[in-house]
Amino acid sequence: MSSATQPQATLVDLLDRVLDRGLVLEADIVICLAGVPLIGINLRAALAGMETMVQYGMMQDWDQAIRHRGGWSVKPTGVAECSSTVPAGVRHD
């Protein structure tokens, strides 16, 4: 890596890409798209303010640390428990 590129990407750099970009699968078989604002906004709201500069390696450590935190692996997915906040209908055009 040359001196022009800073090795550290922030979580915000990743959020911009993972939540807002990437291929959008458009078909009737998909229940959720990032194009449905609610989902992106929901996660963004949860992640607002997380701008700590972290290196890829450090982020992996962080991820591991979170995964190993108590209760993480025994929870089914974290999805079911949030299902009550899911809107009655998700529209995608």
Add this chain to the structure above:
Amino acid sequence: MATPSVSTTLHYNDVPQADALAADYVYCVVEDSRSASLGPVGIEGREVYVVAHRGLGALVHASPPLAYQATDREIAGAWVLAHHQVVDSAWRRWGTVLPLTFNTIVLPGATGADQSVTAWLDREHEHLQGKLQALAGKAEYGVQVSCDSSHLVEQALAANPDIGKLQEQANSPSRGLAYMYRQQLETVLKRAVEGQALRESAQLYGKLRACADDTRLEKTKAAGDGQTMLLNLSCLVSPERLAGLEMAVQGLRGMAGLSVRMVGPFPPYSFC
């Protein structure tokens, strides 16, 4: 994506709840013809595997047919990070990858979610393959250029000599006149600074665009204290052009008042 969309409204009541892991969460598409497991590397340690069809492979995990939603930032952050890590390691392993946006979950049809994914790979085969070929070997870099806001004002004043006159008038001994001129000055100066920022960002864009295979202009963000972001650019770069882009970035860093942030490489999220 320039494919015809099928417009439907799905209600969660319609989603089959019987099988807790009936759907497929899709991470990305790679070129591969072998279905295989990649191990428990997915979101929340789910097993990621390749659904292969006609030389294309979709990396998926078996998922509940519901969107990932959370209000806990650590959980949400870990999901996004896990999604990225699957895409990133696929990108390093296969060389080229088409990342899907977060929360792309394919429902099981009559024959299961893997079959739905296969049908999608079949239907979009040429489109996906074309995209993969266009992105082969290339990486995404983010380049953000900011400048001192004071520098922008100075440049705007230099480019608009009339403003200096207005500044003098704003110091008029008559309080009423001074107030009026100050109001006028504020409006004119704001417009001049915006115009200056536009001119500078267009120049920067031209310089950087010439060094990349493709670019996407992203919305500028709030910069730090006393700073204005002029340009937020995603650059798609092939290996042989990277040195050129880095040189251009270094050149910008040498310019008075500018600060440049370059991050990457990323899988080509912004160029799907």
